[in-house]
Amino acid sequence: MPSTPVWRRAIAFATSLASLLALLIVPVATPLAPAVAQPAAPAAPVAPERPDTCPGLVSALPPRAVPAAFRPVALAPDQVRLTYVGHSTFLIESPKLVRVATDYNDYVKPPVLPDIATMNRAHSSHFTLAPDPGIRFVLHGWRDDGKPAGHDLSYQDVHVRSVATNIRDWSGGGTDRHGNSIFIVEAGTLCIAHLGHLHHTLTPQQIAEIGRVDVVLVPVDGSYTLDLDGMVEVLQALKAPLMIPMHYFSRYTLDRFLERVKADYDVEISDTPSVVVSKTSLPAKPKFLVLPGR
Template structure:
């Protein structure tokens, strides 16, 4: 399975030529306008920086190699009272599973973690303010035990929401040898992929 970070919390998943876009954004400082083709698009919630479906040109329908599961969570730590709900989705193809946590704003309950289940990779927000912060994101990863972690939803000047934190506080919580700064935005997820993958934009 190929994963490409398109910026902010937006990713492209590809398997056997089938393309899925997750949480397309618009209006996020620094990032260029998003325009991409895909067979399907999924959004964790309805905010502008996660739900810009008009930026995705849908390709002709074909059978998907992905199965998709959903786990309902919240965009804050007050049961959704501040920012509403958030849908975690687990995408499985080619024997590998990836969980996109959207704008998760709280620690997972035991029931939610069990519902997400074993996954190979987790795409986790780390910037705080609107989501879990660095420590909260690390705790979520510890609860899910993925082999691979990809941080998202952080500020890296000139890109991203200026009020959220950078990725560095999250990376500092991991052993240095576990952190891999990639030379591009994409990587192949395999059964051997392990550690914290930090794509470059």
């Protein structure tokens, strides 16, 4: 068979090469062909400036004073949160976050509005005649007719009752009968007794009316309220496993009381003004827990 001329082989090779190049070029040229228009991809959103969440700027921001004790953190059904606000004022919070402020006054107030405010009238730093109208229940520890206050209030998961005591009549030097009340707050599974402005030891009847208590909030100044020996006698009669000092005017006053009791009781100094207490967390041996206040 005669061989194919060179020029025919060259033409065939060129044709094959052109076909191959067309196959390679078509995919690249395809987007240039008419097609249905597609919307442009949206631009990435620009985040607003949030210097308060920028880790690099945290140290430049002013500190936020949000005490952990006042965050609405749920409590277990058997727990109570106690916060020492100062002087004789505590904030007691129940598992349903019912708030009780003791010896509510115009000078030392909790940072949140209480549902219940208890008061005593020995001094103006223990009561106010113009409480915040948003307080649901205002319980005076005295009556104007001289009879015992006799409170017995239930609200949600809190029960508050009072036991009357006498105070000094500062104007005449005598006795103001039933001028003070020991308030007993029952919340969770605990009974908490706030002794108020106690001026005398307790009678057997008063001890019986108070009943078993788990926590005692005790004035320890030793002069304006009951003297140190008398206060120790009261605490020995109440037999509470946990006692929290209040109503002291200096570190010296507090230390003097703690020195008096440390031979018979354990003493713990807390760094925070709040403590969560339950029946199971009560100390096996009676103890004083000192919470910092103002």
